[in-house]
Amino acid sequence: MTVCESYYPSEPTKPSVATSSIPGPKSQKELAELGKVFDARPAYFVADYEKSVGNYIVDADENVYLDLYAQISSIALGYNNPSLIKAAQSPEMIRALVDRPALGNFPSKDLTGILSKLLKFAPKGQDKIWSGLSGADANELAFKAAFMYYRSKQRGYSTEFSAEENESVMENSLPGSPHLAVMSFKRAFHGRLFASGSVTCSKPIHKLDFPAFNWPHAEYPSYQFPLEANEEANRAEDDRCLKIVEDLITSWPIPVAALIIEPIQSEGGDNHASKYFLQKLRDVTLKHGVVYIIDEVQTGVGATGKFWCHEWAEITPAVDLVTFSKKFQSAGYFFHDPEFIPNKAYRQFNTWCGDPARMIIAGAIGQEVVDKSLVEQCARVGDYLFGKLEALQSQYPKYFQNLRGKKRGTFIAWDLPTTDLRDSLLKNLKLNGCNVGGCAEKSVRLRPALTFEEKHADIFVDTLKKVVPQL
Amino acid sequence: MTVCESYYPSEPTKPSVATSSIPGPKSQKELAELGKVFDARPAYFVADYEKSVGNYIVDADENVYLDLYAQISSIALGYNNPSLIKAAQSPEMIRALVDRPALGNFPSKDLTGILSKLLKFAPKGQDKIWSGLSGADANELAFKAAFMYYRSKQRGYSTEFSAEENESVMENSLPGSPHLAVMSFKRAFHGRLFASGSVTCSKPIHKLDFPAFNWPHAEYPSYQFPLEANEEANRAEDDRCLKIVEDLITSWPIPVAALIIEPIQSEGGDNHASKYFLQKLRDVTLKHGVVYIIDEVQTGVGATGKFWCHEWAEITPAVDLVTFSKKFQSAGYFFHDPEFIPNKAYRQFNTWCGDPARMIIAGAIGQEVVDKSLVEQCARVGDYLFGKLEALQSQYPKYFQNLRGKKRGTFIAWDLPTTDLRDSLLKNLKLNGCNVGGCAEKSVRLRPALTFEEKHADIFVDTLKKVVPQL
Numbered sequence: 001m002t003v004c005e006s007y008y009p010s011e012p013t014k015p016s017v018a019t020s021s022i023p024g025p026k027s028q029k030e031l032a033e034l035g036k037v038f039d040a041r042p043a044y045f046v047a048d049y050e051k052s053v054g055n056y057i058v059d060a061d062e063n064v065y066l067d068l069y070a071q072i073s074s075i076a077l078g079y080n081n082p083s084l085i086k087a088a089q090s091p092e093m094i095r096a097l098v099d100r101p102a103l104g105n106f107p108s109k110d111l112t113g114i115l116s117k118l119l120k121f122a123p124k125g126q127d128k129i130w131s132g133l134s135g136a137d138a139n140e141l142a143f144k145a146a147f148m149y150y151r152s153k154q155r156g157y158s159t160e161f162s163a164e165e166n167e168s169v170m171e172n173s174l175p176g177s178p179h180l181a182v183m184s185f186k187r188a189f190h191g192r193l194f195a196s197g198s199v200t201c202s203k204p205i206h207k208l209d210f211p212a213f214n215w216p217h218a219e220y221p222s223y224q225f226p227l228e229a230n231e232e233a234n235r236a237e238d239d240r241c242l243k244i245v246e247d248l249i250t251s252w253p254i255p256v257a258a259l260i261i262e263p264i265q266s267e268g269g270d271n272h273a274s275k276y277f278l279q280k281l282r283d284v285t286l287k288h289g290v291v292y293i294i295d296e297v298q299t300g301v302g303a304t305g306k307f308w309c310h311e312w313a314e315i316t317p318a319v320d321l322v323t324f325s326k327k328f329q330s331a332g333y334f335f336h337d338p339e340f341i342p343n344k345a346y347r348q349f350n351t352w353c354g355d356p357a358r359m360i361i362a363g364a365i366g367q368e369v370v371d372k373s374l375v376e377q378c379a380r381v382g383d384y385l386f387g388k389l390e391a392l393q394s395q396y397p398k399y400f401q402n403l404r405g406k407k408r409g410t411f412i413a414w415d416l417p418t419t420d421l422r423d424s425l426l427k428n429l430k431l432n433g434c435n436v437g438g439c440a441e442k443s444v445r446l447r448p449a450l451t452f453e454e455k456h457a458d459i460f461v462d463t464l465k466k467v468v469p470q471l
Numbered sequence: 472m473t474v475c476e477s478y479y480p481s482e483p484t485k486p487s488v489a490t491s492s493i494p495g496p497k498s499q500k501e502l503a504e505l506g507k508v509f510d511a512r513p514a515y516f517v518a519d520y521e522k523s524v525g526n527y528i529v530d531a532d533e534n535v536y537l538d539l540y541a542q543i544s545s546i547a548l549g550y551n552n553p554s555l556i557k558a559a560q561s562p563e564m565i566r567a568l569v570d571r572p573a574l575g576n577f578p579s580k581d582l583t584g585i586l587s588k589l590l591k592f593a594p595k596g597q598d599k600i601w602s603g604l605s606g607a608d609a610n611e612l613a614f615k616a617a618f619m620y621y622r623s624k625q626r627g628y629s630t631e632f633s634a635e636e637n638e639s640v641m642e643n644s645l646p647g648s649p650h651l652a653v654m655s656f657k658r659a660f661h662g663r664l665f666a667s668g669s670v671t672c673s674k675p676i677h678k679l680d681f682p683a684f685n686w687p688h689a690e691y692p693s694y695q696f697p698l699e700a701n702e703e704a705n706r707a708e709d710d711r712c713l714k715i716v717e718d719l720i721t722s723w724p725i726p727v728a729a730l731i732i733e734p735i736q737s738e739g740g741d742n743h744a745s746k747y748f749l750q751k752l753r754d755v756t757l758k759h760g761v762v763y764i765i766d767e768v769q770t771g772v773g774a775t776g777k778f779w780c781h782e783w784a785e786i787t788p789a790v791d792l793v794t795f796s797k798k799f800q801s802a803g804y805f806f807h808d809p810e811f812i813p814n815k816a817y818r819q820f821n822t823w824c825g826d827p828a829r830m831i832i833a834g835a836i837g838q839e840v841v842d843k844s845l846v847e848q849c850a851r852v853g854d855y856l857f858g859k860l861e862a863l864q865s866q867y868p869k870y871f872q873n874l875r876g877k878k879r880g881t882f883i884a885w886d887l888p889t890t891d892l893r894d895s896l897l898k899n900l901k902l903n904g905c906n907v908g909g910c911a912e913k914s915v916r917l918r919p920a921l922t923f924e925e926k927h928a929d930i931f932v933d934t935l936k937k938v939v940p941q942l
Contacts, residue, residue, distance in 0.1 A: 034583045037590055037599055039575070041816035047577045049570040050562070060580055071573040072822045079570050088568040089560070091521070097559040097832060099520040099550050100800050102542040104513045108520050109531055112505045119508055128508055133604040134823060140664050144681060151680040166675040170657070172683035176675065180682050186641070192821050193611050194666035194684075204637040204647065205817050209622040210615060211651050212643035213665075213682060326822065329571050345512035346676055350663050351543045351797065352605060357828060361568060 003372045004451045007081060008054035014459060015056070015433025017063045022430050024061030044435070052079035055449060055456050057435060065435040066459055072437065073266070073298050073447035076327040076365045077374075081451075087364035096356035103131075103353040114356060117363035118330075121370070123296075123308040125318025126334035128341075131354025135297035135325035136191025139260065141348065142321045142333040143182055143195055146258035146291035148342045149320075150180065153289065157343050180257040181213065183248060183290070185220035187268030187440070190260055190295055199260055202268040202440070216252045218245045220261075220271055225402045227272075238277045242284065249288050258291035263309040266298035269440030270404060270413030278313035292319040293333075301327035302369050302450050305379030305409035312408070330355070330362035374450040375409075382409035385446075385457040389414070392464060399425070399468050405446075412446045413439065421471055428467040434460055474843045475922045478552060479525035485930060486527070486904025488534045493901050495532030515906070523550035526920060526927050528906060536901065537930055540908040544737070544769050544918035547798040547836045548845075552922075558835035567827035574602075574824040585827060588834035589801075592841070594767075594779040596789025597805035599812075602825025606768035606796035607662025610731065612819065613792045613804040614653055614666055617729035617762035619813045620791075621651065624760065628814050651728040652684065654719060654761070656691035658739030658911070661731055661766055670731055673739040673911070687723050689716045691732075691742055696873045698743075709748045713755065720759045729762035734780040737769035740911030741875060741884030749784035756791075763790040764804075772798035773840050773921050776850030776880035783879070798921075801826070801833035845921040846880075853880035856917075856928040860885070863935060870896070870939050876917075883917045884910065892942055899938040905931055 004011065018024075023031060023045040034040040051058040055078055057067040067075070077084060087093060092110055101108050119129055130145070132138045152159075161176075169176025184190060184199035191197065192206055198213040200206055219241045224230035249256045263278060265271040285292040299309035301324070306312055308322065318336060325331035332354060342348050369375060386406050393400035398417060405412035416422035422442045429436045439445040448456065475482065489495075494502060494516040505511040522529040526549055528538040538546070548555060558564060563581055572579050590600055601616070603609045623630075632647075640647025655661060655670035662668065663677055669684040671677055692708045695701035720727045734749060736742040756763040770780035772795070777783055779793065789807060796802035803825060813819050840846060857877050864871035869888060876883035887893035893913045900907050910916045919927065 030580065030583065031578075034578055034586075037583065037586045038578075039601070039812060039816065039819060040578065042575045042820060043578050044576050046580055047572060048580050049566045049572065050580075052570065057577070071571065071577060074571060074573060074822060080566070081569060084569040085565055088565045093568070094556055094559045095520045095551070097564070097828065098552060098555040099523065100542065100545060100832075101518065101520065102545060104510070105515050106518045106528070106542060107502075107505055107509070107511065107514050108518055109501065112501065112508065115505075115508045130510070133608065134821065136821065137604065137608065137664070143665075144663075147680050147682070161675065161679055165679060169675045169678045169683075170672055171688070172669055172685055176679055177683035178680060192615075193608070193664055194614075195664065195682075198643055201641055204632065204640045205815065207640045207643075208632055208636060208647055208818070209618050209649060211618070211666075211684060212640075212648035213684075214643055217642070341510060344676065345510065347679070348510060349513060350605065350607065351545060355826075355829075357568065358826075361571075 002453055003374065003377060004054055004453050007078060007451060011054035012056050012064050015064050015066045017431055017433050019061045019063055022063070024059065024063060026060040030060055049079065054078040055452055065430065065433050066456055067435045068446050068448045068460060069435050069437040070447050070449045073303070074326040074329070075449045076301055077368055078449045078451040083368050084361060084364055087360055093357060093360050096360060100352065101356065102351050103356065104349050108356065111356065114359045114363060118359060118366065121307060121366040122334045123311060123322050126322055126336045128335050129332055130348060131330065131332035131359065133355060134331050135323070136193045136196040138297065138323040138325050138331040138333055139190045139196045139295060140193060142293050142323050143258060144348060145321060145333070145335070145340050146293065147180055148347060149291060149340050150257035151178065152339065152343060157339060179254045181215040181252060181254040183216050183218060183256045183259045185261060186217045187220055187265050187271060188217070188262060189265070189267030214254060216248045218248050220265055221273060221277055223272060225404050226406065234274065235276065238274055242277065242280050245281065246284050249284070249290060256290055258293055259285055260293040260295055262295045262299060263313065264299050264304070264411060266445070267439055269443050270445050272404060275313040278310060279315055282315050282317070282319065291321065293321045293323065294319045295323050297323060297325045299411065300324045301365070302375040302378050303327065303409050303447065304411040305375065305382055305407065307375050328362040328365060330358040369450060378409040378450050381453055381457060382412065383407065384454050385410060386412060388457065388461045392461070392468070396468050399471060410446055410448050410452055413443050416442045416444065418442055424471060425467065428470065429463060432463045432467055434463045473924055474845065474848060475525055475924050478549060478922060482525035483527050483535050486535050486537045488902055488904045490532045490534055493534070495530065495534060497531040501531055520550065525549040526923055536904050536906040537927055538906045539917050539919045539931060540906050541918050541920045543908065544774070545797040545800070546920045547772055548839055549920045549922040554839050555832060555835055558831055564828060564831050567831060571823065572827065573822050574827065575820050579827065582827065585830045585834060589830060589837065592778060592837040593805045594782060594793050597793055597807045599806050600803055601819060602801065602803035602830065604826060605802050606794070607664045607667040609768065609794040609796050609802040609804055610661045610667045610766060611664060613764050613794050614729060615819055616792060616804070616806065616811050617764065618651055619818060620762060620811050621728035622649065623810065623814060628810060650725045652686040652723060652725040654687050654689060654727045654730045656732060657688045658691055658736050658742060659688070659733060660736070660738030685725060687719045689719050691736055692744060692748055694743060696875050697877065705745065706747065709745055709751070713748065713751050716752065717755050720755070720761060727761055729764055730756055731764040731766055733766045733770060734784065735770050735775070735882060737916070738910055740914050741916050743875060746784040749781060750786055753786050753788070753790065762792065764792045764794065765790045766794050768794060768796045770882065771795045772836070773846040773849050774798065774880050774918065775882040776846065776853055776878065778846050799833040799836060801829040840921060849880040849921050852924055852928060853883065854878065855925050856881060857883060859928065859932045863932070863939070867939050870942060881917055881919050881923055884914050887913045887915065889913055895942060896938065899941065900934060903934045903938055905934045
């Protein structure tokens with residue numbers, strides 16, 4: 001019996017779509033109601049989570065889709081997972097929901113245990129955690145940690161703030177409110193608040209009309225695929241981008257305190273960074289005293305065939321901060337250097353300091369991933385699926401451009417010639433029972449749960465074989 | 472039978488503290504463990520939420536405190552409330568926890584119902600909602616709404632973005648990333664992320680070393696108490712501050728797109744704003760085309776004797792955006808003007824668009840508040856308690872300076888002569904079984920749950936009578 005079968009004995013054996021358009025009539029009716037109180041325009045359909053099971057999501061019209069998008073890459077174990085239901089019904093969950101604590105001031109007796117469970121799954125080298133509420137929040141909390149660390153290196157960790165700092169900060173002015181930057185990369189996505197929005201650089205619509213910090217965006221490598229046939233050109237691309245990174249660090253009018261990067265730019269097009277590139281960034285950040293932050297919000301928790309994607313790069317010494325969210329259903333950052341603990345209490349602080357309800361779910365997810373060897377399974381299924389897609393690529397090279405994500409679990413993407421063709425493919429996939437997402441302008445990205453197995457890959461590939469020739 | 476007795480038949484009849492210091496030995500031991508993985512320095516003690524009940528919080532040493540702080544003003548109905556336990560065990564909660572949806576793309580069938588429940592409790596004039604994850608998040612989402620609205624007024628709601636805007640925004644530059652400001656007030660607290668941090672102005676420690684936007688802080692009125700004996704002076708103070716507001720709007724080098732204000736500055740010292748001041752701000756913001764945002768994160772959900780504190784001011788026309796969090800255990804903003812819905816989808820968007828688990832709890836809290844008439848009860852109990860405190864003020868004027876919050880439910884505060892004396896009072900209250908918080912430099916703030924009744928007020932007043940003479 002496979003892991004998926006053991007979780008979901010009643011999982012459908014195949015998708016079924018009965019409506020001629022999506023959203024179907026019942027979804028449309030419910031969206032019209034929802035639209036009166038909520039911005040429902042981005043909705044693909046209205047989901048029926050009660051009926052959804054395992055790798056299949058069901059909509060209000062009872063259409064059943066094989067889900068390769070998984071709530072924008074956020075469902076780790078499939079729908080209505082029995083282990084998570086157990087965690088959701090536990091007495092500690094009831095308390096976490098009903099008596100939501102201000103964890104900084106009044107930590108619960110079980111908090112050490114809850115956090116220690118999460119730390120079991122921390123990336124190599126990281127042994128401490130700070131918790132937040134979303135990926136954007138996690139990144140901004142990491143920026144705060146980085147700024148405090150950077151200034152403490154300049155000032156001395158235990159040096160008191162000056163009177164001038166204490167006064168000027170209340171005016172949002174120098175020196176208490178310093179001019180410091182976080183460097184990120186073109187096509188990056190790190191969230192949509194104001195600091196996270198300033199490092200995000202994937203689409204104008206995410207940022208237009210919002211004030212931004214004057215922070216620099218370096219260039220993220222654009223590789224030629226397949227990687228193994230283009231090593232020399234891609235190494236040159238790495239070096240070109242590394243030079244831009246270092247040039248910006250030394251020339252930007254505002255000191256660069258931190259650098260944040262996704263090991264695979266997800267929202268921005270599934271752009272991969274090589275082991276060489278990620279390691280060289282460690283060298284450059286150490287050389288210039290820049291805090292190195294890896295954003296694993298979308299890549300983390302198993303989907304790339306490692307628990308954390310940047311483990312593929314074996315970066316040495318370990319990066320400074322690693323942020324997480326999505327598949328952990330919780331958020332925050334891991335770190336190892338004790339000097340990232342602020343020199344005084346209440347500097348990294350807020351009312352809730354995270355949500356224990358979501359932390360409990362995260363711990364249960366991590367435990368299942370390990371107990372059921374789901375990272376290894378994802379690597380295996382990803383290899384299987386990638387092989388099938390390579391075959392399709394040979395047959396339809398026009399519709400499978402830049403196929404990428406080989407040996408990266410099910411974290412796979414490719415390009416269509418145009419946005420219209422990509423959107424048309426996604427639409428036809430949905431009408432044929434496969435819920436798949438896009439990214440960037442003309443990419444398809446696969447983001448199934450870790451419970452996605454070979455039989456599901458077969459269904460998806462068969463569906464592609466049906467719809468691609470109709471493009 | 473009182474509401475509290477019906478909820479909590481086994482609530483303790485009085486506090487009991489057995490340890491000679493707080494945190495007690497067991498709390499200290501657990502905090503040492505917690506400190507290895509988490510910043511535990513701000514902890515008052517380790518709480519045992521399993522044993523906590525109603526208005527009483529129990530710590531790891533089995534000390535039982537009457538709780539007048541309620542998780543920094545975040546517990547609405549007391550600990551282990553039976554109605555919330557029921558909500559936490561509901562099938563819709565299990566699904567919300569286990570199948571956390573990306574509500575924007577894949578809204579659940581029950582989302583309209585969940586949101587409509589929350590809208591039942593919206594402030595007068597507000598009939599729409601957008602959801603977030605914390606008070607800081609709610610405020611920043613409101614800023615995004617305000618900036619889009621402000622620019623759409625200049626550009627035209629349906630006008631397309633220019634090529635120059637689409638390009639410059641990717642460089643964090645003008646005109647796509649405009650220079651626009653949110654005005655706030657000195658001593659304000661609106662959160663600790665980067666935009667919310669820029670409008671926060673309560674203590675340097677909240678802001679030091681973080682880059683900030685160059686946004687202005689006007690002056691919040693400082694009244695003389697009791698209000699009824701100082702009407703003329705306080706009106707002059709209102710006018711002085713209003714002039715500063717208008718001067719800053721017209722002179723600040725960056726256009727002021729929005730103004731955010733707490734109807735009572737909570738973290739910053741329980742500073743009250745008069746009905747006159749809050750109404751005049753409506754006049755000024757309308758005159759200058761500035762979006763008016765009321766931050767009800769700490770004042771909302773009943774504690775001031777109205778469901779929303781700014782209802783006391785009967786502001787006409789209704790303010791533009793009202794943010795909430797804390798006692799609703801959920802976060803977001805209410806609004807009424809359809810033009811605050813962005814002109815395109817995906818401008819106000821993120822993966823989760825809120826947490827349905829927390830929204831379900833918020834709906835259950837609101838329903839209990841209404842069904843059990845807890846706003847009215849809080850007004851009644853607040854009047855009762857305020858009378859007792861006025862009597863203590865007559866007896867110990869030195870230790871009850873600027874007693875404030877009359878006719879504002881249990882949202883009551885006063886000042887001690889010094890920070891040391893305030894801290895000493897809080898410490899002795901704790902040792903005598905009352906958990907109470909401070910705010911600003913030398914204020915005591917009362918923030919009990921809405922289940923706080925006359926008998927609890929009597930216990931607190933008796934404890935004050937014991938510890939104040941010992942100061």
